[in-house]
Amino acid sequence: MGHDIAGYNQAGEEIAYLRFGMSNGHAAIVYSVLDADEFNGGVSGTGNSSSFSMQQMEKALNEYQSFWKSNKIPESEFVKWEIKQIQDFLSICMSAAEKEGNVRVSFS
Template sequence: MGHDISGYNKAGEEIAYARFSMGNYNATILYNLLDANKYYAGVSGSGDSSTFSIQQIEKALSASKQFYKNSDSLSESDFLTWDQKQIQNFIQNCLATAKIEGRVEVYFG
């Protein structure tokens, strides 16, 4: 069990991926940033997907920058740094696709 969150372009190709173990609370950070808490099912995602607009992904990116700016004291943890990087990469890859295609599909498994 765990959280496997994937971003897809219109062609159905995976363009972003983030993985969190079932006990990794940092998964909730990505759910929160995407305003997608309804897809959080405890030890994994709900198995559902949602379409996000450019604006929604830009909002998530902005919120992530603010969140991690305010969490500087926590960033000494290698675990947080790893998750911070995968969250940032996930959002940036989704944004790149959304800017080209107007939207991105995210699956919460």
Template sequence: MGHDIYGVNKEGKEIAYARFSMGNYNATILYSLLEADKYYAGVSGSGDWSTFSIQQIEKALNEYKQLYKNGDTQNWDLKQILDFIQNCLATAKKEESVKVYFG
């Protein structure tokens, strides 16, 4: 069990990935930044998809930067969260949205 969170483009190709073990509380940071707490199911994600707009992903990135000042790159979880959001934003800017799976 654990949290496997995927970002995909319109073709269904994976463009972002974040992995947290079931006991890793840092998973909640990503759910919170994406305002996707309803997809948090404790030891894993709910198994549902959600589509995010450019504005939603930009908001998540801005909140991340305010909270973590671009992140401690020595902290693996904060780095993977930043990478995930940035990759989703790049796709959303090209395609106007990005789809995320919370598993």
């Protein structure tokens, strides 16, 4: 079990991907900044998807970055890597939404 979160462009191509183990707290942060808690099934995503505008993705990225500015980043190299992966995911999805009007994100 785990959380697979993927971003898709208008052509249906996967453009960004995140994978979290079922007990990884960073998955909950991603759901939260995307205002997508209804897609969090606890041990995995619900299998649903939603479209997000550029403004929604920008807001999510800003909230995510603010979260880590106000909280101490753990020293673990893995956690630092994971934080960067989430920022990259949000940035890629934001860019796609800016170019195409929106981006679809699936939560499984």
